[in-house]
Amino acid sequence: MAAAMTSTHEEPRVVLSARGLTKSFGAFAAVKDVDLDVQDAQVHALIGPNGAGKTTVFNLLTKFLQPTGGTITLMGKDITRTPADKVARMGLVRSFQISAVFPHLTVLDNVRVALQRPGGLSTQFWLPLASLERLNARADELIEAVGLKRERNALAADLSYGRKRVLEIATTLALDPKVLLLDEPMAGMGQEDIGTISGIIGEVAKTRAVLMVEHNLSVVADICHRVTVLQRGEILAEGDYKTVAQDERVRLAYMGTEEA
Amino acid sequence: MSEIIHAPAKPRTERAGTASRTFAAFLIIGLVLLIIAPAFFYPIFLMKLLCFALFACAFNLLLGYTGLLSFGHATFFGGAAYFTAHAVKEWGLSPELGVLVGVAGAAGLGLIVGFFAIRRQGIYFAMITLALSQMFFFFCLQASFTHGEDGIQSVPRGHLFGLIDLNSSTNMYYFVLAVFLIGMLVIWRFINSPFGMILKSIRENEQRAVSLGYSVARYKLGAFVMSAALAGLAGGVKALVFQFATLTDVAWQMSGEVILMTLLGGIGTLIGPIFGAGLVVTLENYLATSQFPVTIVTGVVFMVCVLLFRRGIIGEFYASRLGRKLGFEHRR
Numbered sequence: 001m002a003a004a005m006t007s008t009h010e011e012p013r014v015v016l017s018a019r020g021l022t023k024s025f026g027a028f029a030a031v032k033d034v035d036l037d038v039q040d041a042q043v044h045a046l047i048g049p050n051g052a053g054k055t056t057v058f059n060l061l062t063k064f065l066q067p068t069g070g071t072i073t074l075m076g077k078d079i080t081r082t083p084a085d086k087v088a089r090m091g092l093v094r095s096f097q098i099s100a101v102f103p104h105l106t107v108l109d110n111v112r113v114a115l116q117r118p119g120g121l122s123t124q125f126w127l128p129l130a131s132l133e134r135l136n137a138r139a140d141e142l143i144e145a146v147g148l149k150r151e152r153n154a155l156a157a158d159l160s161y162g163r164k165r166v167l168e169i170a171t172t173l174a175l176d177p178k179v180l181l182l183d184e185p186m187a188g189m190g191q192e193d194i195g196t197i198s199g200i201i202g203e204v205a206k207t208r209a210v211l212m213v214e215h216n217l218s219v220v221a222d223i224c225h226r227v228t229v230l231q232r233g234e235i236l237a238e239g240d241y242k243t244v245a246q247d248e249r250v251r252l253a254y255m256g257t258e259e260a
Numbered sequence: 261m262s263e264i265i266h267a268p269a270k271p272r273t274e275r276a277g278t279a280s281r282t283f284a285a286f287l288i289i290g291l292v293l294l295i296i297a298p299a300f301f302y303p304i305f306l307m308k309l310l311c312f313a314l315f316a317c318a319f320n321l322l323l324g325y326t327g328l329l330s331f332g333h334a335t336f337f338g339g340a341a342y343f344t345a346h347a348v349k350e351w352g353l354s355p356e357l358g359v360l361v362g363v364a365g366a367a368g369l370g371l372i373v374g375f376f377a378i379r380r381q382g383i384y385f386a387m388i389t390l391a392l393s394q395m396f397f398f399f400c401l402q403a404s405f406t407h408g409e410d411g412i413q414s415v416p417r418g419h420l421f422g423l424i425d426l427n428s429s430t431n432m433y434y435f436v437l438a439v440f441l442i443g444m445l446v447i448w449r450f451i452n453s454p455f456g457m458i459l460k461s462i463r464e465n466e467q468r469a470v471s472l473g474y475s476v477a478r479y480k481l482g483a484f485v486m487s488a489a490l491a492g493l494a495g496g497v498k499a500l501v502f503q504f505a506t507l508t509d510v511a512w513q514m515s516g517e518v519i520l521m522t523l524l525g526g527i528g529t530l531i532g533p534i535f536g537a538g539l540v541v542t543l544e545n546y547l548a549t550s551q552f553p554v555t556i557v558t559g560v561v562f563m564v565c566v567l568l569f570r571r572g573i574i575g576e577f578y579a580s581r582l583g584r585k586l587g588f589e590h591r592r
Contacts, residue, residue: 062471088473100471102464113461114472116454122474125455125486132454175472 013040015075015209016061016092016179022069023053023060023233030056032233033070038179043201043210045220045241048230049253054213055097057230058183061211062094063087075178089117091178095168095185097213103157107148110156110167111139114174139174146170147196162189169197173204180204182212186219198223221245229253282586294437303429304501309541310440311498316521316533317447318490323519324528325451326483327463331386331515332373332393333491336366338509339396340492341499345412346405348500355418355426359439359496366492367485369396374484378477390512397510411506415499432501439497443490448530450486459483520558524565526572535573 016038023031031053038044046054059065061072063084071080074092082090102110115135116122124131143152146166151159156167165185172180185201186194194216201210202223214220220227220241227244229236237247244250297306315337322328340362348358377388400406407413417426426432450456458479462469469476499505508514517540525536540558547554569576577583 064467064470083475085470085473085475088471093473094471096467096471100465100468102461102468104464105460109457113457113469116458117473121454122458123455123482125450125453125482127453128449129452129454129457132457171468171472 014038015040016211017073018057018061018070019073020070021057021060021067021072023056023065024068030233031060031067034230034233034235036061036228036235038209038211039226040209041206042225043205043212043223045224045227046211046213046230047215047217047220047227048236051232052230053233054230055183056233058094058181058213062092062181064094088175091175092181093172093175093177093179094181095172095183097183097187101156101159101164101167101171104155106153106155107143107151107159107167108136108139108153111142111170111174112136114171115139118175142170142174145173146200147193162193165189166193166197169200173200177208179209179211182210182214184213184215186214186216194219298430298433303433305541305545307433307436307501308498308545309538310436311494311501312518312521312537312541313534314440314443314497315491315494316518316525316537317444317530318487318494319518320522320525320527320529320533321447321450321490322483322487323522324532325456325463326459326480328378328480328484329382329386329519330377330389330484330487331512331519332389332391332396333487333518334510334512334514335369335373335393335396336488336491337495337498337518338400338505338507338511338514339369340366340495341505341509342400342406342412343492344496345415345499345505348418349412349415350405354422355420355435355500358418358500359493362496362499363489363492366495367489370485370488370492371481374481374488378480378484390515393510393515394512397507397512400507400510406505406507409507411504412499413504415503415505417500417503426500436497436501439493443493444530447490451530455479455482520562522572524562524572526575526578529572529574529578532572532574539573 014037016036018034018036021031021034021036022029034057036057046057048054056065060067063079063082067080071078073079074087074090077090079087079090079092102113105113112132112135115138116132119135121127121132121135140152143149146169148163148167148170151163156164159167165188169182169185172182182201185197189197198219201212204210205223212224214224224241226239227241228238229244229247229250231253236253237244237250315333319330319333322330343365344358344362347353347361348355353361373389373392376392377385380388401408417432419425420431420435424431424435426435458469458474462474462476462479466476495509498509521536521540522533523536524539525534526532539561543558543561544554547557565572571579
């Protein structure tokens with residue numbers, strides 16, 4: 001009995017999967033028949049040349065776009081027709097390619113907004129703002145973890161591009177999601193931040209699943225357990241970084257557009 | 261890099277301290293002025309001003325703090341005026357209950373209009389609110405309880421809590437002032453609350469708010485109903501002040517006028533709309549007796565404002581050197 005349990009525990013657990021995922025805009029199919037399995041405790045990379053449909057796949061998985069075909073399952077539940085905010089509440093949280101912060105709120109407030117809903121402090125219109133202070137401890141923890149302590153009271157709009165991305169990661173982590181979808185988290189980041197954020201992603205992926213779009217292939221090689229290559233909306237190759245990097249078709253697809 | 265960012269971070273908290281002190285000083289001066297005002301001005305004029313100021317602030321709750329431009333707020337203002345007038349005159353309710361009937365009615369209307377409107381954004385949102393408010397206008401024109409073109413006339417002011425005779429204009433003025441202050445307090449709390457924080461985040465970045473799991477539509481609807489209810493509070497009290505409720509208050513021109521007041525005063529500032537309403541009401545009042553058409557003057561004032569002070573009177577003041585020295589900050 002005990003042995004059986006251990007073996008099921010060690011088996012890779014698929015938390016997010018898509019079958020035959022398709023999105024057509026008129027005659028143009030941005031995503032065609034994509035099958036994807038994201039496993040718990042793994043970092044899964046989605047790579048591919050520009051226009052391959054990576055962000056569209058993200059939008060479909062998080063229900064910001066409605067697929068024209070196929071099914072999506074999140075932790076055993078069919079979410080093909082679930083609205084985006086509900087999907088987020090179920091534990092699938094995304095970041096955006098263009099940094100998504102609340103520019104005229106401070107760094108602290110940005111993180112606190114994310115904490116308000118799980119903290120049960122989002123609908124009270126009769127309470128003073130000071131009531132949000134009980135979220136401060138957790139917010140400061142997150143701010144410190146991503147290295148934004150010195151900018152705590154600065155407006156998000158005043159941060160550099162890279163630091164905004166870091167802040168976005170902090171707000172995403174604030175929700176304690178089961179599955180994280182990160183759309184080019186390292187784009188525009190300084191080398192120092194890339195190190196920090198890679199570390200954080202590796203750390204959070206120990207207990208949850210991460211699916212990320214990333215162009216920085218050295219990051220992919222470093223922290224990703226599994227890589228899916230997308231081209232013109234279709235899956236070109238899948239496997240660990242080494243297998244994929246040696247794939248002839250992948251090399252061809254990337255030639256002239258990206259350098260490993 | 262982080263030094264550069266760090267630098268303005270500290271003065272911000274210092275400035276917030278100065279701001280709250282300046283704010284407290286202005287608040288006290290404002291209160292004193294409002295209390296002694298009836299000694300210098302015609303009370304009916306002052307009451308009209310307060311009603312419109314509250315109406316504009318209620319409207320600004322939606323435009324300035326949620327980013328939704330409603331073009332049908334006359335429905336809630338004028339609708340509540342009808343409800344209050346009817347409740348007081350036909351059902352014989354006391355003035356405070358009559359006003360509450362107006363508020364409840366306006367909130368109900370807000371729920372219906374908001375339910376349909378929040379599904380769309382920008383100009384479509386504005387058009388849906390306009391269309392629904394035109395429907396309500398024609399309903400008021402036809403319905404029997406509104407008495408069509410005549411409106412509800414000679415509405416009794418009655419006795420507040422059965423004790424204070426509101427037929428005295430001094431008593432009525434202080435009643436209106438109290439309602440105005442309560443309304444402003446509600447708005448202030450609403451904006452500076454956990455709910456208000458979510459509204460702000462929706463205005464800042466709606467997509468991100470969705471991805472954080474907020475059902476944006478519900479928060480918008482909540483703000484819409486709150487704004488409608490407060491507009492109703494202003495409308496209900498206005499019906500008691502003037503002792504009538506007519507089609508003027510539900511017409512689309514009224515929806516336009518409140519937008520004008522808010523823009524003139526400063527979108528997204530708590531007290532801006534008060535000044536905008538003050539300017540428009542004063543112009544209307546003093547030009548009404550002259551030969552010169554009022555609408556041309558307000559039109560010119562509006563154009564000058566849009567061209568010269570985009571942030572509105574108070575918004576520009578906050579952003580000016582003097583305003584910043586006093587610790588204000590214009591944040592949109």
